[in-house]
Amino acid sequence: MTSKNILLAITGGISAYKSAILARLLIKNGHQVRVMMTPSACEFITPLTLQALTGNEVHTDLLDAQAEKGMGHIELAKWADLIVIAPASANTIGKLANGLADNLVTNVILATTAPVMLAPAMNQAMWGNAIVQDNLAKLARFGFTIIAPDSGEQACGDVGAGRLPEPETLCEQISQFLTIKNTAQTLAGKTVVITAGATLEPIDPVRYLSNHSTGKMGYALAKACVSAGAKVVLVAGVKVNLPTPLGVEKRTIGTADEMLQACLQVCEKADIFIATAAVADFKVANIATQKLKKTADNDGLTLHLVKNPDVLATISTTYPHLLTVGFAAETQDVENYAKGKLIAKNLDMIAVNDVSDKTIGFGSDDNAMTVFFASEYGLDKVNLAKMSKGNIAKSLVECIANLLK
Numbered sequence: 158m159t160s161k162n163i164l165l166a167i168t169g170g171i172s173a174y175k176s177a178i179l180a181r182l183l184i185k186n187g188h189q190v191r192v193m194m195t196p197s198a199c200e201f202i203t204p205l206t207l208q209a210l211t212g213n214e215v216h217t218d219l220l221d222a223q224a225e226k227g228m229g230h231i232e233l234a235k236w237a238d239l240i241v242i243a244p245a246s247a248n249t250i251g252k253l254a255n256g257l258a259d260n261l262v263t264n265v266i267l268a269t270t271a272p273v274m275l276a277p278a279m280n281q282a283m284w285g286n287a288i289v290q291d292n293l294a295k296l297a298r299f300g301f302t303i304i305a306p307d308s309g310e311q312a313c314g315d316v317g318a319g320r321l322p323e324p325e326t327l328c329e330q331i332s333q334f335l336t337i338k339n340t341a342q343t344l345a346g347k348t349v350v351i352t353a354g355a356t357l358e359p360i361d362p363v364r365y366l367s368n369h370s371t372g373k374m375g376y377a378l379a380k381a382c383v384s385a386g387a388k389v390v391l392v393a394g395v396k397v398n399l400p401t402p403l404g405v406e407k408r409t410i411g412t413a414d415e416m417l418q419a420c421l422q423v424c425e426k427a428d429i430f431i432a433t434a435a436v437a438d439f440k441v442a443n444i445a446t447q448k449l450k451k452t453a454d455n456d457g458l459t460l461h462l463v464k465n466p467d468v469l470a471t472i473s474t475t476y477p478h479l480l481t482v483g484f485a486a487e488t489q490d491v492e493n494y495a496k497g498k499l500i501a502k503n504l505d506m507i508a509v510n511d512v513s514d515k516t517i518g519f520g521s522d523d524n525a526m527t528v529f530f531a532s533e534y535g536l537d538k539v540n541l542a543k544m545s546k547g548n549i550a551k552s553l554v555e556c557i558a559n560l561l562k
């Protein structure tokens with residue numbers, strides 16, 4: 158990642174302490190970091206802390222006698238390659254949405270031509286307030302990139318959405334944003350639906366059948382597609398425990414039936430469908446309404462399983478306009494099985510890996526794949542040697558963009 162001038166704007170919220178760690182992480186990633194703070198932010202964390210961490214003077218005043226011509230805000234606005242407001246208070250969001258400029262932060266943001274990312278953080282009721290949401294929608298229309306808040310327990314004791322994501326997540330989303338700016342927009346104007354993770358088939362109210370899929374490959378693809386300019390909808394299993402990539406719309410599902418319904422809905426207006434999810438082939442025929450109990454006279458339990466719908470085949474048949482990409486994880490006769498699936502499910506492309514190799518595939522950060530294409534493309538298979546799932550995803554996006562040509 159090339160070094161950028163990042164201007165970190167801190168506003169008055171309880172999560173302002175996380176900005177100190179964010180500043181450190183950005184510096185660690187090789188960026189130049191300068192900090193500006195609202196007067197209210199200085200009540201939560203001292204400028205001295207940020208000055209010590211960044212090695213740069215922290216800017217808090219609009220009137221800057223030190224600056225050449227006394228216009229520090231214009232110099233800062235010009236210096237920045239990217240401005241990140243984290244945390245962004247409801248108050249500052251409201252001011253920006255209405256073009257107000259009554260302190261250094263709001264002035265710099267009005268004066269800059271650099272892109273602005275903002276990470277709203279506030280109490281869940283404030284976050285749910287229609288005025289705040291309306292202000293954010295307006296800022297998004299003006300080109301601001303909004304980093305979605307996390308959900309969970311809040312400093313005030315409430316539980317809900319509005320928490321500032323952890324600094325590592327913010328840093329990752331900033332890196333992703335800068336990558337997008339440097340990536341060829343080969344999927345610009347396209348909508349991509351990606352399934353990821355494992356489905357979960359209930360046995361009774363507390364037990365389920367599932368598998369080891371973590372969703373890493375699907376999430377890496379979602380990032381790569383966003384970076385290539387696509388609008389991405391991720392249909393992810395409820396067990397996936399990964400931060401939603403920047404700019405991705407996520408739908409969470411449990412069972413294979415729910416995954417199919419979600420995909421049928423979102424694929425109608427999509428261009429590309431990528432199925433990385435490990436969908437259970439079978440579900441329990443009669444889900445017990447009460448928890449199943451061990452009994453003294455019964456040493457076994459027989460579950461009657463019935464076939465689940467085939468999500469990939471159903472989508473490729475229902476929406477023939479889609480470019481469909483399948484994945485296969487096999488333990489034997491990998492190539493033959495993959496080619497059979499490509500034809501049987503009417504796919505444009507299939508990526509297959511050998512999961513008998515424990516250093517790749519499920520849960521691993523690396524993968525190695527072979528990609529096959531439908532015969533009408535007249536393309537040879539592509540071997541992707543062992544590399545990170547992020548790099549595999551980029552290569553797969555190149556393959557997809559090539560098919561679109």
Ligand SMILES: Cc1cc2nc3c(=O)[nH]c(=O)nc-3n(C[C@H](O)[C@H](O)[C@H](O)COP(=O)(O)O)c2cc1C
Pocket residue numbers: 167168169170171172195196197198245246247248249250278279280283
């Ligand atoms: C203890 C405390 C915590 C606060 N936390 C937040 C917060 O997390 N998010 C928010 O939008 N406002 C929060 N506020 C309210 C803001 O500090 C207030 O709206 C302030 O005017 C924001 O100013 P600024 O946007 O110029 O930084 C908090 C206030 C107090 C007293």
